[in-house]
Amino acid sequence: MRKHLSLLMEQNRLSPADLVEPQRSPVKPANRFSLQESSATDSTASRLANRIDRNVAAIPEAGTDDPTVSATTLAEYTFCPRAGILTHEKSYSDPEEEMPSLSLLPWYEKDAIEEAYGRSVYELFWLLVAFVVGLVVLSILPLPNLAYLLLMFVGATAWLHFTRNALVTWRELGKRRLSIRMAVQRDPNPNKLVPQPVDWFGLLLAGYEARRPEGVLRDEKRKLVGKPRRILQKGGMTIPVHRINKTDGKILPQHVVRVIAHCHLVEATEGTHCPFAIILFGNTYKGITVPNTVGNREHFYSMLERVRKMINDSKDGERQPPAPAVASMCQECPHGRPRPASEADKTIRYNEPLDPYLLVNGRRTIFHCDCGDRFRWKPEHRANQRLRRPS
CATH class of the missing domain: 1.10.287 (Helix Hairpins)
Incomplete structure (x- = not known):
């Protein structure tokens, strides 16, 4: 037996202490599911999950020359690169409210x-x-x-x-x-990776506490700013709330990018967990959750890098964003809506007025628009169809 043990130790380079069976203390029935055992199990499961799930690359910190980007700019850039550039150059920020009508009346409380x-x-x-x-x-x-x-x-x-x-x-x-x-109590599952319908007052009945952000949320390291309409708090979760004018319940990519940016800002500024964001529809209390998933965060990071590069290239004159590939995108775009030309109403780029790109109608009335002035073209807006360049 001693010869056999010495041979095993020599082959596996083990010490005598490694061959000693550890002492096991009896497990009492009352402590069978103790907190320590649960923590160890959760830790093991977490490590295994990290091996299986694809990790998200951390959002890189902004460089010294990188511009500060707002969540609104990200959303507009996702819709149309030219709209994103215009939004950034005009220093447009999130509005205080987004109410279709009677905005002075109380809405959330x-x-x-x-x-x-x-x-x-x-x-x-x-x-x-x-x-x-x-x-x-x-x-x-x-x-x-x-x-x-x-x-x-x-x-x-x-x-x-x-x-x-x-x-x-x-x-x-x-x-x-x-x-x-x-209202009926409705508490969305924070672990679900698919959108869930919600109701504003149903969330309040479920124990969420609503508050209005005191100011714009800022992540100075990433040079990102934004302001949700409201913020919901429950336990260790903080949920940003955004409202869109659409009432048909259709979520577009620009809406997702904006609210995921709000999720990042909430986590960065308040240090809390943000499993999803909420989008409310039009002049209603109905809405839907947007899960803060790996795919949504990666898309947000990608759009942030792309919009920064486009802003720098456009500012330096190296490259300008192209016109939309689909003309229908311009039909209702507010940046391409024509307005009568006047000296007091000019398109502003970095606090400097631009020369108008003039259009006229059959009565020789002069019009212009922000997108036309900035990129020197006639946008395919619905109201621009009967306008032409003056001869």
Whole structure:
């Protein structure tokens, strides 16, 4: 036996301590699923997962000469490189709100909506009282017929104006209040890699807390900025929320790039986990999640590098972004929408006005647009079809 052991040690270069069986302490039933064992198992599973999953290359830090890029510029560049360049050169940033109508009314906060709805009902009540009082006063005033008719006309016009506005406000707030009452708790699974339908007030019922970003989020190392409409917080998760004007529920590539940029900014500035972003549709509370997956992050990194290179090349005059390959992309683009030419309304590039690229219609009215002024061409916008270059 000793000869056999010495032969094994010599062949495998083992020490005597390696051949000693480690002592095993008995496992008590109460400690069978202890926290330490669970942590060790999770750690092993995590290591195995990292061997299988394709790792995402970390986003590189920006160079000294690289420009600061906004999430809006990334989205516009994804839609059309020329739109991205125009957005960057005009220093356009994310707007405070993206509401199709009645943007001054509360939208995201339940308590604010309930309070505003109560005020609108109160206002309608006093408008009704004012109408009755006005009729009584007019009936007892000894006025000539002409003065009586004039006063009645002015009073009725003013009353109808304020009443119409109050009714529109009351109706809109009523719709939002109804959405609150009909909301059903909906908590999206953060581990799902596919989009999930959501409802804003359903998220609030599920325990998410909403807040408005105090300012623009900045990642100074990557020179990236952006501002979500709202930020949802639950546990260790932070979820950026963006709203688009589309109401058909169709998500386009530029929407995905923007919200994944918001996910990166939230994680970089707040140090929290961001498994997905949320996009709300138009003037509704319906939306969808955009998972912060490996593929989406890689696409965001790629677009960030490409837009930086295009901005530098365009600024140095080496290369300009080409025109869209599909003319239909320009038909509704705001950068190509014509407007009457005037000295006070010029296209601005890096705070410097550009000479207009003039177009005229059949009445010899002069027009121009941002994209035409910047790239010296006639965009295929729907309103440009009957315009031509002056002879």
